[in-house]
Amino acid sequence: MADIESLLKEKRRFKPSAEFAKQANWNSRTVAEYRKLAARSPQQFWAKMARENVSWFTRWKKVLDWEPPFARWFVGGKLNVAYNCLDRHLEGEHAWRRNKAAIIWEGEPGDQRVLTYGQLHREVCKFANVLKGLGVKKGDRVALYMPMIPELAIAMLACARIGAPHSIVFGGFSAEALRDRINDAGAVAVVTADGGFRRGKPLPLKLAVDEALKGADSVKHVVVARRCENPVTMQEGRDHWWHELMDAASPNHQAAKLDSEHPLFILYTSGTTGKPKGILHTTGGYLTHATTTAKAIFDLKDDDTYWCTADIGWVTGHSYVVYGILANGATTFMYEGAPTTPGPDRFWDIIERHRITIFYTAPTAIRTFVRLGDEHPKKHDLSSLRLLGTVGEPINPEAWIWYHRLIGGKRCPIVDTWWQTETGGVMITPLPGETETVPGSATRPFPGVDAEVFTQEGKPAKPPDGGFLVLRKPWPGMLRGIWGDPARFREQYWSQYPNIYFAGDGAHRDKRGYFWIMGRIDDVMNVSGHRIGTMEVESALVSHEQVAEAAVVGRPDDITGTALAAFVTPRAGTAAGGAFADELRRHVTREIGAIARPADIRFTDALPKTRSGKIMRRLLRDIASGKETVGDTSTLEDYSVLAKLRESEEA
Ligand code: WT7
Numbered sequence: 026m027a028d029i030e031s032l033l034k035e036k037r038r039f040k041p042s043a044e045f046a047k048q049a050n051w052n053s054r055t056v057a058e059y060r061k062l063a064a065r066s067p068q069q070f071w072a073k074m075a076r077e078n079v080s081w082f083t084r085w086k087k088v089l090d091w092e093p094p095f096a097r098w099f100v101g102g103k104l105n106v107a108y109n110c111l112d113r114h115l116e117g118e119h120a121w122r123r124n125k126a127a128i129i130w131e132g133e134p135g136d137q138r139v140l141t142y143g144q145l146h147r148e149v150c151k152f153a154n155v156l157k158g159l160g161v162k163k164g165d166r167v168a169l170y171m172p173m174i175p176e177l178a179i180a181m182l183a184c185a186r187i188g189a190p191h192s193i194v195f196g197g198f199s200a201e202a203l204r205d206r207i208n209d210a211g212a213v214a215v216v217t218a219d220g221g222f223r224r225g226k227p228l229p230l231k232l233a234v235d236e237a238l239k240g241a242d243s244v245k246h247v248v249v250a251r252r253c254e255n256p257v258t259m260q261e262g263r264d265h266w267w268h269e270l271m272d273a274a275s276p277n278h279q280a281a282k283l284d285s286e287h288p289l290f291i292l293y294t295s296g297t298t299g300k301p302k303g304i305l306h307t308t309g310g311y312l313t314h315a316t317t318t319a320k321a322i323f324d325l326k327d328d329d330t331y332w333c334t335a336d337i338g339w340v341t342g343h344s345y346v347v348y349g350i351l352a353n354g355a356t357t358f359m360y361e362g363a364p365t366t367p368g369p370d371r372f373w374d375i376i377e378r379h380r381i382t383i384f385y386t387a388p389t390a391i392r393t394f395v396r397l398g399d400e401h402p403k404k405h406d407l408s409s410l411r412l413l414g415t416v417g418e419p420i421n422p423e424a425w426i427w428y429h430r431l432i433g434g435k436r437c438p439i440v441d442t443w444w445q446t447e448t449g450g451v452m453i454t455p456l457p458g459e460t461e462t463v464p465g466s467a468t469r470p471f472p473g474v475d476a477e478v479f480t481q482e483g484k485p486a487k488p489p490d491g492g493f494l495v496l497r498k499p500w501p502g503m504l505r506g507i508w509g510d511p512a513r514f515r516e517q518y519w520s521q522y523p524n525i526y527f528a529g530d531g532a533h534r535d536k537r538g539y540f541w542i543m544g545r546i547d548d549v550m551n552v553s554g555h556r557i558g559t560m561e562v563e564s565a566l567v568s569h570e571q572v573a574e575a576a577v578v579g580r581p582d583d584i585t586g587t588a589l590a591a592f593v594t595p596r597a598g599t600a601a602g603g604a605f606a607d608e609l610r611r612h613v614t615r616e617i618g619a620i621a622r623p624a625d626i627r628f629t630d631a632l633p634k635t636r637s638g639k640i641m642r643r644l645l646r647d648i649a650s651g652k653e654t655v656g657d658t659s660t661l662e663d664y665s666v667l668a669k670l671r672e673s674e675e676a
Contacts, residue, residue: 035422039429039462041438045411049458051321056459056472063472070473071501074317075099075309079352080113082282085309089499093524094515095506096499097286098310105280106289106312107153107186110351111146112280119354122327126356129330129379130175133222133362140175142354145182148175148271150278152183155270159246161214163188163281166291168212168244170194170203170230172221173361176250176267177337178347180216181290188281190288192303195338196221196228198618200236202301206293207241209303210508214246216267220253224363227253235260285309291508292340294446295549295558296517303508304340304446312352314450314502318471319349322440322454323383324412332358333385333414334372339555340446341416344502345385349450364390370401373432377405384432385414387554391424392584402431412457414440417554418586419542425464443467443542445528446556447518449502452476453540466539474500476540478532483522491533491543496526548642550579550587557589557621559642565616566591566623569609571599576632576640577623580649588624590649592632592670601628606676625649627673631666645670 046052051059063070068088075085085102114122123143130138140148161167167189171177177193184191192210194203207215217234220227231249235258238244249257250267259266286307293301319325323345331350335341350357358379364372372394376384394402413433420428420441429439439462443453452474453467460468470476475498478486486492496503503526507514521527531543545551548559559577566575574594582588593609595601606626614622633641641661647653648670661667 035463035465037422037426037464039438039464041458041460042436045438046458049456050324050326051456051458053459056456059472067473067475067498067500071098071313074473075102075313075501078316078320079104079309079313080109081309085285091499094519094526096310096503098307098499098501099285099313102285102309103282104285104309104312105186105283106308106348106352107149107182108280109312109316110182110185110348111142111149114142114354115146122354125327125354127351128175128178128357128359130359131361131375131379132174133225133360133366138175145179147276148179149182149186150276151271151274152179153186153278154274155248156183156187156189156214158270158274159214159248159265161187161189161246163283164288165189165214166192166210166212168192168194168203168207168210168215170196170215170217170234171250172196172218172223172228172230172252173336173359174218174221174250174252175359176216176218178359181337181343181347182351185289186278186280188283188287190290192291192293193338193343194293195336195618196230197336197338197620199615200233201616202618203233204237204241206301206303207237207244209293209301210291211243212241213243214248215244216248216250218250218252219257220255222253222362224366227255229255231257283308286505288505290343292343292446294340295556295561296513301558301561302510302513302517305505305508306449306502307505310501310503311449312348314500315344315349316352318451318454319345319355320353321456321471322442322451323350323385323414324457325350325353325355325383327354329382330356330358330379330409331383331385332360332375332379332381334360334364334390335385335387335416340449341385344450364393365397368401369394369397370404373402373405373407376407376410380409382409383412383414384410385416387417388415388420388424389417389553389585391415391420391428392586395424395427396584399431407432407434410434410437412440413437414442416442416444416451418551419544420465422464429464438462441465441467443540447504447528448496448500449504452496452500453542463539466535466541468539470540474498478534478540479522479525483525486533488534488536488538491531493521493546494528494530494532494540494542495522496528548578550577550589552579552587552589552620553585555620561617562589562591562613562621562623565613565621566593566609568616569612571596571605572609574632576642576645578642578646578649580625580646582624589621590625590627590645591623592627592629592645594629594632601676603676625675627670627675629666629670629673631663631669633661633663633666633670
């Protein structure tokens with residue numbers, strides 16, 4: 026945990042301005058009161074949040090039923106997430122929101138759409154009826170493989186409305202990755218689009234679905250939204266056009282009264298083995314967590330235009346593009362395409378034209394913009410911004426300062442939010458009207474969250490010592506399991522310390538108790554803020570007929586945080602050079618998607634292994650990042666392998 030020293034040198038402090046603090050949804054008095062209540066009784070705190078921020082058809086009987094590692098929150102309560110995101114903004118004291126923008130959308134080519142709460146409600150009701158008409162029932166899984174267009178939000182809210190858990194597969198994943206996820210969840214329907222614009226070209230999504238469904242028998246229906254007008258083939262009986270079904274659908278639909286623990290969605294994330302984990306989230310606890318954190322951390326107000334740049338295919342998009350934002354009755358801005366199309370100032374141009382007030386993005390994006398040059402943000406009027414956020418990986422203090430100065434004009438608080446697909450919502454974060462921030466630190470746990478840094482022995486580490494990030498108490502947005510695999514759920518998260526959640530991140534705390542996240546401690550790599558398992562990429566490489574063996578590690582990269590470095594042993598007789606390396610990159614892109622494309626590929630006769638045959642990725646990491654090997658090499662089976670690898674050149 027080598028970063029401790031440099032991080033500790035960070036002395037800059039940023040207090041919220043009096044002006045911001047005065048208007049904050051949660052000011053320092055509220056925060057103090059909530060921290061006190063949550064420290065005494067986390068359950069009482071979360072129950073208060075569930076009462077104040079969520080609408081229930083039936084109140085719960087018990088706040089928490091905790092049989093480690095299985096939690097049930099708001100037991101006996103009944104509600105509907107889509108009702109909370111839509112219907113309740115059309116009734117009572119909020120009825121005026123009917124004509125307020127729920128979604129402001131901009132396509133990559135520059136086309137725009139606005140859906141008011143009234144319009145979005147109508148579309149969601151219609152699509153709920155479409156799903157029903159296709160025979161999708163409460164409990165059935167629906168896979169969504171879509172570009173960033175309003176239809177994606179409509180489809181997920183319609184699923185939530187009828188109680189059919191969705192499994193969103195990021196549009197950048199390949200047909201093979203989609204097929205695995207469809208099969209694991211046993212999805213009965215797929216919602217997709219003809220394409221989606223990315224860097225000026227349509228992503229061929231429907232083509233990938235056709236490929237994926239060769240070998241996914243559970244799927245009976247495919248609904249295709251028209252976006253790019255690119256040619257697609259429609260299979261009679263199975264495939265339906267979105268607009269044709271919607272034209273015929275009734276706009277009347279009553280939101281299902283669902284149990285608080287009814288499954289809301291499955292979202293696949295990487296683990297240390299090749300098989301992706303289907304992280305399961307349910308209804309009442311998840312919504313309480315997402316809504317409360319969005320209100321407190323993003324300080325959402327009725328006159329805000331909030332933009333989270335994440336794709337809805339990642340958990341950030343689930344919780345903070347759609348559910349947490351719409352449940353607050355706020356306006357969420359959605360952008361379809363690439364950040365640098367048509368030019369390097371696209372984001373700043375969007376902020377200026379739409380008068381974005383709250384902006385939430387990833388450190389990897391910020392580093393890209395730092396490199397592109399200050400002139401691009403400087404060309405634009407960013408004075409509408411009042412709050413900035415980051416998520417996905419640690420932010421290096423210099424990037425933080427750049428974000429603060431160039432984008433925030435030194436007036437916007439920055440919330441560095443730590444959380445995971447598994448946690449459902451933000452866990453460690455500044456509260457913008459209260460917390461003094463330090464660049465690089467996610468500061469303190471959200472009220473009701475019991476985070477700690479543990480030593481190997483399971484004791485709190487003494488500041489500033491590093492250790493393992495854990496969560497000692499259940500929280501409402503926590504994952505309820507891994508789809509179809511309770512044993513893996515226990516093993517992955519609950520086996521390191523009894524009844525304590527193991528996050529898989531290294532961290533340390535400073536003297537005032539602030540948390541500093543140091544990154545993943547397992548073989549999972551964080552590329553551009555997204556977890557990629559080494560195993561998945563290795564399996565993809567080995568699936569190439571000329572590859573005998575492969576190992577993949579992460580190495581530091583200025584822009585993406587981590588870049589993938591692959592060590593490949595080709596089969597005998599293969600001409601291993603630049604052309605073959607390029608072919609392997611294309612192969613991995615085809616198998617998993619461009620996000621897993623190795624930056625470096627080195628060819629080698631042998632990989633460094635222990636006597637028991639385990640690849641020593643630790644040594645490969647040193648080589649990939651050009652470092653001396655400092656760690657223990659005594660378990661290495663063959664020393665000469667290491668020397669040869671050091672001499673090997675990147676292909
Ligand atoms: C991993 C979770 C949560 C949405 C995006 C990623 C890293 C996340 C931070 C942060 C340092 C962070 C951790 C975590 N991470 N936010 N603010 N500071 N690291 O979701 O794919 O489930 O990845 O992202 O390593 O474990 P994910």
